[in-house]
Amino acid sequence: MAITTRTVVHVDGISHTFGGALALGPLTFAVHPSEIVAVVGPSGCGKTPLVRISAGLLEPTSGAAIHSDRRPGSVGYVFQEPALLAWRRVADNARLFVTRRDEPIVERLLRVSGLADHAAKWPHQLSGGMKMRLALVRSLAASPDLLLMDEPFGALDQITRHRLHDELLSLHVDQRFGAVLVTHAIDEAVYLADRILVMSGAPGRIVEEFAVPFAGRRTNELRYSPPFAELCGTIAASLGRHA
Amino acid sequence: MKRIVPPMVVLTVILGGWYALAYSLDNNFASGDGSALIVPPPHRLFVGLNDPTLDRIVSATWISLSAALVGFAIATLVGIVLGVAMAFSRAIESALWPWLIAVQVTPIIVLTPIIIRVVGGTFGARVMVTVLIAFFPVAANTLFGIRSVSTPLHDLFTLAGATRLTRLVRLQLPAASPTIFAGLRIASGLAVIGAIVGDFFFTRGTPGLGRLITFFFQDTRSGPMFVTALVASVIGLAFFLVIAGLRRLLISPWHRP
Numbered sequence: 097m098a099i100t101t102r103t104v105v106h107v108d109g110i111s112h113t114f115g116g117a118l119a120l121g122p123l124t125f126a127v128h129p130s131e132i133v134a135v136v137g138p139s140g141c142g143k144t145p146l147v148r149i150s151a152g153l154l155e156p157t158s159g160a161a162i163h164s165d166r167r168p169g170s171v172g173y174v175f176q177e178p179a180l181l182a183w184r185r186v187a188d189n190a191r192l193f194v195t196r197r198d199e200p201i202v203e204r205l206l207r208v209s210g211l212a213d214h215a216a217k218w219p220h221q222l223s224g225g226m227k228m229r230l231a232l233v234r235s236l237a238a239s240p241d242l243l244l245m246d247e248p249f250g251a252l253d254q255i256t257r258h259r260l261h262d263e264l265l266s267l268h269v270d271q272r273f274g275a276v277l278v279t280h281a282i283d284e285a286v287y288l289a290d291r292i293l294v295m296s297g298a299p300g301r302i303v304e305e306f307a308v309p310f311a312g313r314r315t316n317e318l319r320y321s322p323p324f325a326e327l328c329g330t331i332a333a334s335l336g337r338h339a
Numbered sequence: 340m341k342r343i344v345p346p347m348v349v350l351t352v353i354l355g356g357w358y359a360l361a362y363s364l365d366n367n368f369a370s371g372d373g374s375a376l377i378v379p380p381p382h383r384l385f386v387g388l389n390d391p392t393l394d395r396i397v398s399a400t401w402i403s404l405s406a407a408l409v410g411f412a413i414a415t416l417v418g419i420v421l422g423v424a425m426a427f428s429r430a431i432e433s434a435l436w437p438w439l440i441a442v443q444v445t446p447i448i449v450l451t452p453i454i455i456r457v458v459g460g461t462f463g464a465r466v467m468v469t470v471l472i473a474f475f476p477v478a479a480n481t482l483f484g485i486r487s488v489s490t491p492l493h494d495l496f497t498l499a500g501a502t503r504l505t506r507l508v509r510l511q512l513p514a515a516s517p518t519i520f521a522g523l524r525i526a527s528g529l530a531v532i533g534a535i536v537g538d539f540f541f542t543r544g545t546p547g548l549g550r551l552i553t554f555f556f557q558d559t560r561s562g563p564m565f566v567t568a569l570v571a572s573v574i575g576l577a578f579f580l581v582i583a584g585l586r587r588l589l590i591s592p593w594h595r596p
Contacts, residue, residue, distance in 0.1 A: 153494050168500025179491035183513045183593045192509075193499040220595045238499075 103164060104129055104242040104274035105150055110159035111299070112145045118299040120145050122159060125293060125302060127242065130272040134285035136331065137295025138339040143278040146300065147173075147246045150276055165241050169193055172235030172273070174248040178227035180219040180234075187215035189230055194237045205233040208270070209263055225256035229263065236267055243275040249284065258316060261287055265314060282328050282335070287314060292331060296338040303338045306331060357381055379562045384569075387562045395551060396563070400570050403534045403547040406462065407574065410469025411530035415523060418474040422481020422519075423507065432482070443475040447533060451540045460543045468537030473530040480522030484515025517594045520586045527578035535571050548574075 103126040111121030120142030127133050137143055148154035150161050151171050163170065180189050190211070191202045206212045209229045219227060228248060235243055249257045261284065268275070279285050285292050286308055294304040308327065310318060318324050361367060361380040368375055375383060421439070425432035442450075451468050458464040488511055496506045512519075538549030546554065548571045555564035 148494075151494070151498060153497060168498070171498050173494060173498055175491040175494070177489075177491060179489065179495060181492070181510070181513070182595075183516070192495075218593045220593065 110156040134289035141300030169238035172240035172243040174245040178231040399551040406465040407534035414473035418477025421478040426485035469533035472533035473526040476522040476525040484518030531575040
């Protein structure tokens with residue numbers, strides 16, 4: 097993957113206090129165009145505040161998250177829950193913030209994600225996996241430069257989760273967005289990311305960084321390969337040391 | 340069948356109780372023609388319902404129905420506007436909320452004579468009484484509905500650079516609509532009660548249902564009095580059913596509580 101020196105977001109020395117206590121940082125990292133960066137860390141280390149600060153939704157106590165593009169829609173966000181608008185049908189949720197010009201993108205995303213046949217359904221008629229797929233489609237419909245994902249697959253069963261991983265990767269091949277994926281699951285981070293940042297326990301700081309060496313299209317077989325297992329083990333050991 | 344049987348059982352119990360009450364009350368029937376004086380048994384409800392009496396009930400129904408309808412429409416509008424205003428500004432909420440509660444807990448029979456004194460015994464005064472009694476559940480439910488919108492949904496609109504108006508129209512009001520409809524359901528019943536209770540104080544002009552009930556009571560014409568009360572109940576039920584129907588049409592397809 098070609099990484100340029102341009103960044104889609106530069107998280108510069110941010111920290112965040114909560115109830116007077118330092119909960120996060122200081123930490124610095126950057127995400128380059130079309131790069132997927134995974135962030136793993138123990139519970140309570142400040143992963144969600146980190147994503148919210150990266151999105152510009154939460155003001156850091158110090159430092160800043162600098163985006164290369166500040167236009168509305170340049171940052172996509174997939175939450176832990178699908179956060180769908182219950183009163184809008186599937187297709188209308190997907191095109192929530194897009195202009196008429198982006199309509200073909202929505203159509204294509206719905207088709208690629210297998211939701212085209214469900215376009216007229218209400219969100220409550222979808223399964224958990226389909227809801228999350230729709231949340232992903234909605235986030236990508238405005239062609240964001242940066243996609244932020246806060247444990248989006250945590251509530252799904254393993255088969256659905258693996259299927260969504262592949263869908264995310266194929267959408268990424270299509271759209272080449274930069275992404276930050278916060279997750280508890282080390283195997284998810286290794287399968288999806290180009291780079292993995294390991295965070296310490298609270299106050300969360302980046303304590304180690306791993307480049308993921310798997311070139312080319314990632315398939316399910318990769319999950320059962322020795323290098324994959326080895327990298328997962330290394331990251332787990334790192335987490336254990338710094339938790 | 341399961342939906343029909345339980346209410347039919349309750350209806351049977353009510354009718355049984357009604358008959359028991361009518362025939363157990365002392366001096367309930369006149370000694371001459373045997374007409375019911377206090378509680379007519381159900382099968383004699385329409386005895387003595389001649390044309391002039393029917394005309395009076397019809398015109399009273401029109402007056403109370405129109406006051407309830409206009410009052411309910413205004414209460415809906417006022418309630419939603421107040422709810423939105425309070426949801427948008429804590430300052431507006433803290434300024435208005437205690438007074439709204441004060442209006443809500445003040446008995447309407449205290450307020451009605453004041454309104455009539457100030458506004459006069461006009462149709463507008465009837466509507467005002469109805470609005471006062473019906474707006475609160477709409478305002479409160481609008482406020483709480485809007486405040487209950489989840490943070491991720493707000494975040495989505497923030498990231499999209501949505502204006503306050505866009506957020507209100509495309510997120511907050513639709514999200515609050517099930518709660519608003521719950522308020523409308525309560526308000527619809529209150530609007531009818533307001534139109535009828537308020538009517539007791541309107542001593543001039545054509546009487547509404549409330550005053551007509553008083554007339555029939557004073558004349559010991561219990562049959563027409565009960566029919567008039569029944570009409571009032573039917574209006575209340577009709578309001579409730581219209582709101583329930585609208586809710587079923589607009590909210591039920593997508594809303595799963």
